[in-house]
Amino acid sequence: MFCEQCEQTASGNGCHQWGACGKSPQVNAVQDLLIHCLQGLAQVALRARELGIKTQVADLFTCEALFATMTNVNFQQQRFTEYIKRAIAIKEKLKAQIQQVSNTLENWSELACFEPDCNSSLVEQGQDISLKFISQSGTDIDIFSLKLTVLYGIKGVASYAFHAQELGQADEAVYQFCYQALVNLQCQDLSLNDWVNLALEVGKINLRTMELLDAGHTKTYGHPIPTPVPLNTKKGKAILVSGHDLKQLKALLEQTVNTGITVYTHGELLPAHGYPLLKQTYPHLYGHYGTAWQNQTREFAKFPGAIVLTTNCLMPPHEEYQDKLFTLGPVGYAGLSYLPGNSEGTPDFTPVIQRALELPGFREDEPPRQVMTGFARNAVLGVADQVLAAIGSGKIRHLFLIGGCDGAKPDRNYYTEIVEKVPQDCLVLTLACGKFRFFNKNLGEIAGLPRLMDVGQCNDAYSAIQIALGLAKALNTTVNELPLSLILSWYEQKAIAVLLTLLYLGIKDIRLGPTVPAFFSPNVLKLLAENYNLKPITTPDQDLAACLG
Template identity: 65%
Template sequence: MYCNQCEQTTRGDVCHQWGACGKSPEVNGLQDLLVHCLRGLSQVALQAKSLGIDTREADEFTMEMLFSTMTNVNFDPVDFVAFVNRAIALRESLKLQIQVTGNVVVESAIATFQPAGEPKQQIEQGRELEFEFIGQSAKNVDIFSLKLTVLYGLKGLAAYAFHASELGQHDRDLDRFFHEVLANLDAVDKTLPEWLDLALKVGEMNLKAMALLDAGNTETFGHPTPTLVPLGTTVGKAILVSGHDLRDLKAILEQTAGTGIKVYTHGELLPAHGYRKLKQTYPHLYGHYGTAWQNQTHDFDRFPGAIVMTTNCLMPPHESYKDRVFTLGPVGYPGLKHTSIREISPIIQTAQELPGFEEECDRGTVTVGFARNTVLSVADTVIDGVKQGKIRHFFLVGGCDGAKPGRNYYTELVEKIPDDCIVMTLGCGKFRFFDKHLGEIAGIPRLLDMGQCNDAYSAIQVAVALANAFGVNVNQLPLSLVLSWYEQKAIAVLLTLLYLGIQNIRIGPTLPAFLTPNVVKILSEKFNLKLIATPEQDLAACLG
């Protein structure tokens, strides 16, 4: 196998024998085969679109399938065999509709490709296609690097677009963009600057997807407001919901109302407590349990109830809790029970059969809900604080967390940030310091939890509003971005920030292994993108 799409790659290079995430070579091969089939489907879908044929089913399938190949989403080879077959069925259905119009169907090799009939043969096909793709790009490793950047960013974009679509937010330009990128991923006539432009275009479209998701979340659940969230537990039966999907959480809350079951969030669902229509409508949404995704084996083992994984961040489960984990949507793992939000009775039954929590446990609280509406409502106080010298600097410290050594940097950085600075955070990177009490400046908390990774959109809106208020551009604000990355959504967000022209971003704990030294040099020269150093060095540079 050849996989370098996440930060945890073996020796910081590429996973050859087995995925560091737990992905098997067989699943890797099937994922590569699926992407190949999606590329063929996209070529046909584009032709169908040009003829006015409805391609909505293929559009949504393509989004969800790209999402399914992201790190820590789906580890089940049976699922991917079904996904491959579905991709071909959709492609052939569109071909028939094109033929009805009297047009000749696109007949490229990729649009006529047929997967083997047996799973073992499909796995081998995937491996062959993977190395063929690598071989085609071997003549120019920098272009190959940017091709991977585009593909991995597209996967992150697909995740956000998928969540937005679930909430009724669609965009035809996004649908077409997915197909256009996939259909032309093997292009050999693009120059290095053109591939860089395409990577930044992924960032532009990701901004649109995050805006759609923001609209879906706020229109459905209301704007987040500052909310105290218990980190302890209360007596009673319990369900733990992990991942990112607010729609799935709402469905679970609806169907557990009146059952006596308490619902806890885990990982990136912590910000869900800030949405008034969730917290006020469903009082059995009790609190937050555990910390970041990479600690789930410890957290899940101790949780005495049913556990639900709604999106990415699933780790290979331990036998001690495997029988009480359920998956939803594109998430899958061999042996885990998969269900849908329309039928969660097995989850409820499991929760009722398990002991639940038998005593109260107070572990304190954290405050969430500092999204753009809340922050901008005190913009005048913030601006006055800066002008009066009470607020010296803003730090955005967040992103995707991971288990690899070196991530204590973010904890140490926040601990060392001076008392006259405000720390904004989002994503699961916050769990390195989310429970620290940093005090206030002029009545404003120094630590502002702005939400999930997709709420980078909210942070961008705050930065733009402050820049406008001060009559400067964002790069002239007393603002430093110090980001951690792990998977493909973080790459999509990074591309969005670069598309917006944001300079001086510090990223860590390592640079993406798929970026060649020359591509890193280009990004450094164009955007001053740099690798984190030590907390002391970076603070001195940011505040100097």
Template identity: 55%
Template sequence: MFCYQCEQTFKGTGCTVQGVCGKKPDVASLQDLLLYTLMGLSQVAIDARKQNIIDEKIGVFTVQAAFSTLTNVDFDPDRFSKLIHEAVFFREDLKTRIKDSGGSVDYPDGAANLTPGTDLEELVKQGETVGIKTYPADDPDILSLKHTVLYGIKGVSAYADHAYILGKMDDSVFAYVHEGLAAIQRTDLTLDDWLGLTLKCGETALKTMELLDAGNTEIYGHPVPTKVPLGYKRGKAILVSGHDLKDLEELLKQTQGKGINIYTHGEMLSTHGYPELKKYNHFYGQFGTAWQKQIKEFADFPGAILMTTNCIQRPQKSYQDNLFTSGMVGWPGIPHISDLNFKPVIDRALALPGFVEDKVTGEATVGFARNAVLNVADKVIEAVKAGDIRHFFLVAGCDGAKPGRNYYTEFVEKVPKDCVVLTCACGKYRFFDQDFGDIGGIPRLLDAGQCNDSYSSLQIATALAKAFNVGINELPLSLIISWYEQKAVCVLLALLHLGIKDIRLGPSLPAFLTPNILGTLVKLFDIKPITTPDEDLAAILN
């Protein structure tokens, strides 16, 4: 196996024996084979479009299947076998329809003609021959961009699936996913072509995040500032971790009146700000944070745990019996809820002891998405003009276990008191529960939500730029980004598509960027690695 799609990859170069995430070589091979079959499906889907054959279910399937290969999403070999065979079925069905419409279905040997093995052992062997190091490219910089586009597409696919669940989709997203995946098997594209496809991935990412934002806010309302208790109260309990609001809503409906309190974990914290979710009186608070303490937190939770999407390494024996998954998440031996009927989760919670006492250790305030911030935009603008607010920092992105993550805590703690920090995604769990005070009633720490809510943060920046009649890059705003997996890659590409410059990225740079590609990004966008909090703050503010 070879995998270097996440920031935690072994020695910063690549996992070759077993993933740091716990991914086994057989699963890595099956994921590689699935991606290869999706490339073949995409080649045929592009030709189908030329015959005006556009099939929504194939677009949906493609993004869901690509989503399953993200870091920490699905480790179940049987599910990958099913997806591989489904991809081939859709591919062959499209070929028949193209031929019936008078089009050509003459494809060279490769992804568009793969015949998958009949059992897991054969599929694993096939996957070993089509991994990311086999993608055709004589130029290492082109190969680097092929991998960058692949990882960006994985992130786009995750957001597209989240949006689709909420009834939002756009065929242009599916069209780009097919374009990008099919291009990986091409040898006739130049480096400039690949730079264009990379930035187009960012454009598609922005569109996809806009769709997801619309789905969230139209159904659940615009988030409002909300204080969330950190801790628990006596009674039966279910802990929900991940990102999917639909799963949380259905669980809240199904647990009404059953004497079970619902707690959030990780990025689900921000859901307490949505009016249509916070109306449930048994939706209580946040138990635990994210990454760095996750395994112990789950082991200590005396109720059922529902994982709705990625954000955890392989389950530990200490809490495995109490764990359920939904959505694209899957692990061998862990019960999976595929139909939003959470009765097994509820029954398990009722059978467990729950909390025997009340304990609250503090609170966090969420809900500072774009509407909440822009509703006080006049106060923000006045504070900037008066010199009360000197600078804004968007400290956003992923958390992780690798050393160096303490940079972000130290950075925020050292931000001068006349500056405001806007944050989203799970990286904030390094500092989210600290009291940073306010500036004229405006909190110095504004929690804009999940990584899924990056669009909202960008809209805040765009509105402020318009109010000051300047470009985003002229605002007193600096982006300090931490990345972990492929959704962070697609958000970064969205920022680059918008032309945002001077982004500081860490805690380490992606292993899939060659020195030449990194040099190009520095030249075009002045992107740079983080150094130390003191050095970076001095460079920004002086």
């Protein structure tokens, strides 16, 4: 097995025996086989598009299947077998359509013709494919590094595109790019420079994809507004919804109206409370329970109701809470109940509701405590004049964007410590699940503004980028010239896509931790350091001094 797509990767140089995330070598092999099948499908879809044939089924399927291979999404071998069979079926259907339209007999490549033998071991075939991919690319370590960067980046793009299309937002250019990138991963004749450019193109297309997702969220649920979110629980039956998917959360809220069940968010769904059309329409969307994904085994075990996981990050579940945990969409784990979607992708949540009613729920009300969320681009840029005046008068010295993923490693305490040490005359913007290390700290206010503002999920990185661009525009300068420092934590492939977007935008001086990606070769790291001044985090004191210096 070889996988080094996430920050948790074993010994910092790839999981080879078993995934540090819990992914088995068998699942890793069928994921690699699926990616290969998706590359064949991509080649056929590109030809279909050339001929004007609609590829919507392939587009949506490719995004979901790529999403399923991301870290902590799907650990279930059977689901990947099904994805592989579907990839082949969709490809063959497209080929037949192409043959009907095209006047000549198509000369399909080996990749487009590839079809695994579903009657023999898919695991062995996946292992062969992985070895072939590594041996073809592995001779040039820097090209291999950039190929992995592109592959992992488009997984992130695909996950954002998946969410955006759920909310009716799509752009042909995104699918076209993903197909081309998948095909390019098989190319032997691209130069190092070509790969650098392709990685930056991933960043560019990711910006567009995040824009689509932002439009999907804000057009469907309104612009987030600063909103207090109870952290205390209240007496009664309960359902906890984790992951990132607002559409699935809304569907569950719809189906739990008048059941007496209270719905809590977990992890990356905290910012859901900031969306007016969710909060106002569904008063039983009450509060937030728990913290970041890596604490779920403890938090899910204690939750006295049913739990739904809409996306990553799923950890291998402990036996004590398996019977109350449900998955949907691309998420899967053998032994957990899966909620299949209808033609619109919406599940029937009846089994979740029944389970929640069987379970005891919370026995009493806890004393109130709360956090704020909802400081997305509209809210922050709405007070841009206030922010800029405070910067101008020296009341606000500096802004920090301290955001990204959380994880289990102790060196992530850096992020808590740096937030605690940020001087009183500085603002902290945050986003994604890394904030749970400090989200409930009372950092006070400056110039009538809270010193800690939660922009949203990792899926809202677009919003944070717009805030930076908006402030730069108002000051007639560039993001690099703003009194702003980006201190990011990464864990999985969405974070890679976002990092590539920031590089595509030419944003410099980003500090990245807790470690730099294992798949960046020394030369790729050198290039990023020289061209973008991208650097690893050091210590909170040293980094703060450098940012404020």
